[in-house]
Amino acid sequence: MKNEKLEFVYATYIRTTPEKLWEALTNGDFSVKYWMGFRFQADLRVGGKMNIFPPEGMEHLGDHAGEVLVCEPNRKLVYTWNQADKDKPEVTKKRQGLSQVTYEITPMGQQVRLRLIHENLLPEDVEKDPTTFKGINNGWPAVISSLKSLLENGVALDFGMKGCGTKA
């Protein structure tokens, strides 16, 4: 099981248009609303810089600095995502290159499918404890659920600082 590579795939169906979904995914003024305050910023062309700036007080989470690999407006965005910036050194050593995120947008009648693929991950990126938003497997469903709410009813989800399953 040495150097086991993982990917996380998550599909969502949203009552919206490809244009609105693209805007919500790529515009930082939208992302701060549904992505727990994180600001997505990308120069939307191949080779352009990509950062996901954390909100104040969460700078230790890093900005995932990467680069745009594919940019087909309203259809597909692929970018690299630096997962190592918040790693322990022994985990960083195991990484082979940056991880990679793909958004695929497919119109389906009155709704749109968003397919998210996050690849070149390590087992350390997956969090077994569901009572937290840590881990790719807990974080993405929260972010995408919130994005869907924002697009469908105008209000993103408010996660506070608690995690899935955390007893109040």
Add this chain to the structure above:
Amino acid sequence: MKQPKQVYTLFIRSTPKKTWDAITKPEFTRQYWGNLANVSDWKKGSKWEHMTKENEAWIVGKVTESAPPNRLVLTWADPDKLKDESRVTFEIEPVEDMVCLTVTHDNFKTGSDMAEKVGAGWPKVLSSLKTFLETGKGLNIFCKAS
């Protein structure tokens, strides 16, 4: 060979009770689950059926755990292939003013094609469930790429 296991988690602005009802009451399931109804008394050991309006069962099984409004475990089989049984677990946890719903479909029999059949279905049905609970109107789960 590794047995497939499907896990889908989503967050819904709703309460555990409303989410439980949306999964277990026919008048709600029909509104987001392609006009199909989940029918049972939802007691441990009872049978449950996933039925069309014409009372044709598409999926049948037994309730193996029932702890409303937080946890429901079902067996799941095509009525024409009852031996090809798998397991579906619904977990509903309150978080802030939302619920975290996790659906796990596992325990597939070796050689079963059920995992493949439901793989694309759960994200559609659960996306539609979220839309239904938050806006009052589900999605069209039979949508095709346009």
